[in-house]
Amino acid sequence: MNQLNTKTELADSWYTNAERKAAHYLALLQEELGHKSYRDTLLTDFRLWEKELIKPSAWQSALSLAGRKPDYKDYGKFLRWQRLTGGLDDYLERSVTYMYMRDLGKDLASPSTQRRIEKLVAFLKQHLIPSSDSSNDSKGIPEHMSLAGIYRWAQREGVELAVIWAINKLRRVSDRIPPEMNAEHAVRKLIKIMIGVVLHVMDDMDDHIPPAERSRRLDQGIRLGYSYGLTYPFIDDLMDSGVLDDAEKSQYARMIRHTLLHGSVPDVKNWTGNNAGLIQYVHGELREAFETIRKHQNPESLPIFYEQSYVFFQSQDIDRDKSPKVSNYTNEELLLPIIIKSASSRLIVRSVIGAQEDEAFDQRTFYFGLYNQLADDFADMYDDLAAGAVTPYTYYWSNHRERPDLLNPFELYWAVVAHLIHRVYRSQPTARKVILERAIGGIKRFKQKVGVDTYQSFMRVFAVGDASFDNMLERLIQKADRVDFFDKLLREQMVSTLRSNREQKERFSETVKGLREEINALLPLQAQGGSEILGESLTDAANYSLEGSGKRIRPIVAWVMCVEEYGLSPSSIAPLIRSLEYMHTASLIFDDLPTQDNSSSRRGKPTLHLVHNSATAELTGLFLIQKAIEEQSSLTGFSPKSVLQLIQYSSSKAADMCRGQEMDLRTRGQALTLEELNILCYYKTGIAFEASLLMPAILAGADEKEIQALKKYAYHAGIAFQIKDDLLDAEGNVAMLGKPVGQDESNSSSTFVTLFGKDGATKTMWEHFCLASEALNELPRDSAFLAHLLHYLIQRQS
Structure with a gap:
């Protein structure tokens, strides 16, 4: 109990010290508010900054040639517009400078800081800025x-x-x-x-x-x-x-x-x-x-980490516990937890990485936090009011008439701005420019977000009340055009990308699930009838192998390519879909035989040679291959030349798959080189992916450039798929895979895992993922399905 009391007392002292520092900061700001000195100071800053808003005629000309400014949420267009109008360097410089102030707590007067800012700007221009409309971002991401x-x-x-x-x-x-x-x-x-x-x-x-x-x-x-x-x-x-x-x-x-x-x-x-x-x-x-x-953590920074983390959590908890129904919160109760949590969120980072203490960093970061928090709360004010959240703005909005003692958070924000520019950054011109541009830009975005009428209703409550100041501020909001920041653009693009990925992933899953059910209904072979002596044992054996928990990746890919990419009718391509799965299932039957991989289960049930015998399994495999050719030859509605080309392609790839399996058997127990392993994977796995892509392209009459891009994608996707299989075999489980694990080791097979180890195999898989992704960029269309297929191939657990 004594230890618990000691720990509690220690935690209380941590938070008390943080409150004392926050109270001192609030007192400084209240002093500025009391004698209104921040207003005259900022009016001078406003006038200096306003001169920088006046664009020379050459600049105006560039703007007119570039056309209307695009929505800053449109990542590619917005950055290309910045480049075209000559504003990209200034845009990136102020954005990176702001990051060095907000996130890194740097002194802008330091030459080393300026060099690092220049270096990061150069990096962003090289790696994050699209150079033309043909950049990858034109395809969505x-x-x-x-x-x-x-x-x-x-x-x-x-x-x-x-x-x-x-x-x-x-x-x-x-x-x-x-x-x-x-x-x-x-x-x-x-x-x-x-x-x-x-x-x-x-x-x-x-x-x-x-x-x-x-x-x-x-x-x-x-x-x-x-x-x-x-x-x-x-x-x-x-x-x-x-x-x-x-x-x-x-x-x-x-x-x-x-x-x-x-x-x-x-x-x-x-x-x-x-x-x-x-x-x-x-x-x-x-x-x-x-x-x-x-x-x-090193022993010296661990106590700091605990203290800062506790103070951060406690300030969040206190702030979260506020209720809009309580009308008598003091200014200190409203603002001290906000000052503490806004500063702590970034102060804690250096203790997380175990960096040495830096008092100057701590001071700058502490003072900067409230600037961010008040700006964010202003931007979210409309939504916070609707949600019943308590922030300085929503509380002032609801209680200012009855509570003349409450600090106006908008006026407090400008006192913070003046304090940062002149006390923290010592009137440094770049700091003044960046801080004011960020502040004005935030208000401008809020006005655009809520509309002029709502904005004006808010400003009737929150305006500072000094005509010179308020009018000057509104004039700057009207005139300011290039006050956007890269982190805001990046934020919008990131959210858009994450949302798009989620929606496309959901569509991918729904497509796969729906098509799997449709394809499963297409596959069963019908009894032929005729002589009782012949019977239907091969048909039954084939249907047994076709059933089960097969992923049907290849026919699903072929269906999507045919119908969604090339606009072919589902009914016309049903024979192609059946042929692909018949060929694939035949290859699995042969792979599982005792003379080859000797597998005991496939698709979650006993392999065919165990249910019947090896002879029946071999005949069933041959039977399915012939049925696949029969299906391909029955494709109607396509030119005879295309169908013949498809059959020729299919037959040659089936022969190549046989060569791949023979190579696998012949080289067991041998250490393969990377080149040999790539060849083996392509012939065993990549060809099947290639066929599911190219056979639809052949029927649709795709040009040679597209054919080559699809081949490249299939080659690398197939190897990535095989490496994932190797990894799952090494560490997976039978229930999820539907087949035995550890087969590669028991068969003394060379795999990417045996060649590189798990970490090396994983990196090699990602390399092929990248190469396949880059091949997609060469296609004349944006195939979200093929992109998410790649994600599925390397992230699947079965």
Whole structure:
């Protein structure tokens, strides 16, 4: 009990110290508000900045030639417009400068900071800015936001395994976000924190650091960034949502406090409430995240991490507990928790990565936090009022008539702006420019979002009340045009990309599920009748092999290509669909034979040679191959030349698959080279993917360029698929796979796992994923289905 009391007293002292510092800051701002000195100061700043808004005639000419400014949410068009009008450099410079102020707490007067800003601007121009309308972003997703683009960055930095780990973690988090929470915004915030932590890690390294050490630190930063960022969806957002009831929130808060006070995560086996399953998952992820952070802490920074984390959580909890029904909150009760949490969210980052203490960073970051929070609360005011949330703006809106003692948060915001420009950044011109542009831009976006009438109704309440100041501010809002920031554009694009990915993934799943049922109904062979002596044993055996839990990937891909990509009628291509599955099933029957892979189960049930015998299995395989050719020859509605070309192609690829299987048998027990393994995978797996793509293209009369792009995609997708099979065989389970695991090891087969190990095989799989993704960019159309097929191939668990 004494130890518990000591820990509680220590936590109370942590928060008391934070409150004391926040109260001192609030007192400074109230002093500025009291004698109104911030107004005259800012009016001078406004006039200086207004001169920079006046564009020379050449600039005006460039704007007229470029046409109307596009919506800043349209990533590619907006950035190309910035480039065309000559504003890209200024746009990126102010955006990066703002990141160095807000996220990294840097002194802009430092020459080293200016060099780093210039370096990051150059990086953004090279890697994140589209150069023409033919860039990948014209197909929907900017390259740097695609998995392939992210992995290519990881390769350059030598952090492939950390990025693969993070991608898998983010996918699982996104899948487990409850419907009551916004999955896209939750994941976006998580990614934002990860990027912020990585920026801190990069900023702590100079240009002379050895590549191996740079990679090690970035790897660590990615994992630490995820571990810290996870607290946003699974603590902050979860507690703010309606997912947990009051009793569950209380349990959850106790668990978090215990963790931060005692340095260990308590168990939740006795969780009471309706969300036990969700909490078990969240608890497991947070436990792992906590252990990851603690593992990388040095003894000196660990106490700082606990203190800052507790203060951050406590300030959030106090702020969250406010009710709009309470009308007597003091200014201190409203604002101190906000000052503390807005500063803590970024102060904590340096303790997460174990960086040395930096008092100047702490001061700048502490003062900057409120600027961000008040700007965000202003931007969200309309939505917060509708949701009944308590913020300085919503509380002032509801209570200002009865409470003349309440501080106007909009006026407070401008006092913060003046304090930052002149006390924190010592009237540095770049700081003044960036801070004012961010402030004016935020108000301008809010006005556009809610409309002029609603905006004016708000400003009648929140305007400072000084005609000179208010009029000047409105004039700047009207005149300011180029006050957009890259992080806002990136945020919109990220949310749009995440939402688009989710919707396309759902459509992909629905398409696969629906087509699988349709295809299953197409496949059964009908009894031929005739002599009783012949019987129907081969037909029965074939139907047995066709049944079961087959994924039907190949006929599904062929159907989508035929119907959705090339506009062919479903009824006309039914024979093609049957032929592909007959050929594939025949290959599986042969693979499973005792003379080859000697498998005991397939598609979740005993293999055909065990149910009947090897002779029947061999004959059934031959029977299905002939039925496939028969189906192809029955394709009507297509030119005889196309059908003949398709049959010739199909026959040659079937022969190649036989060569691949023979190579597999012949080389068992031998150590294959990478080149030999690639050839083997292509002949065993890649060809089947290729056929499902090219046979529809042949029927549709696609040109040679498209044929070659599809071949390239199929080659790399097929190898990626095979590597995933190798990984599943090494670590999967029979129930999920529907076939035995460990077959490769028992057959002494050379695989990517035996050649490279699991980590090396995983990286090789991602390399082929990237090459297949890049092949998709060469197609004349945007095939979301093929893109998500690639994701499925490397993320599947069976």
